Amino acid sequence: MEEFLTEKARGQSRGRAAWSVVAAVFGVAFLCVSGDFLSDGNTGSGGISIVLGLACFLPVWKTVRAALLRRQTRQFASAFAGAEGASIRLEKLRGQVSAKDPAAAVNRLIGAGYLRNCTVDLNKNAVLLHAPSKLVEQMEAAEVECPHCGASVRVYRKRPGVCAFCGSEVSFPGAREQR
């Protein structure tokens, strides 16, 4: 799944986490002080303290958001790595990741610089994977016509395919398709 993760998605952020704890402490302190100012009727200083307090929570929010994005990125990358072909259908993704709209989530993660080597194809209702997964690299695959209904079925040398339309087993073709 590493092939789908950018440096940003892999990055450790312990320093950042520690810094956001400090910022949160300052944020709480400013908000407490602002309460004291306001109860003393000093609205000017109270207002400034509230603004400073909220500003301290900004790095906290950024750190939390980055952690959530990283977690979601890993979910997608692991689903992509388990895909057997060069694409994975959105409806299949829906069952594997915690995102209501996987297409939008993938685009967001690509845009934010977390996911790579994939693109959303809404016409095909799938995410196209540009880096071949290890599974696919190890397996010799071929598109074979189903002998019963004529549908195209993707089969692997070591794993015969099952036709999605009629359910019949389709085995890997003979010498013609071999490398």
Ligand SMILES: [Zn+2]
């Ligand atoms: Zn069939």
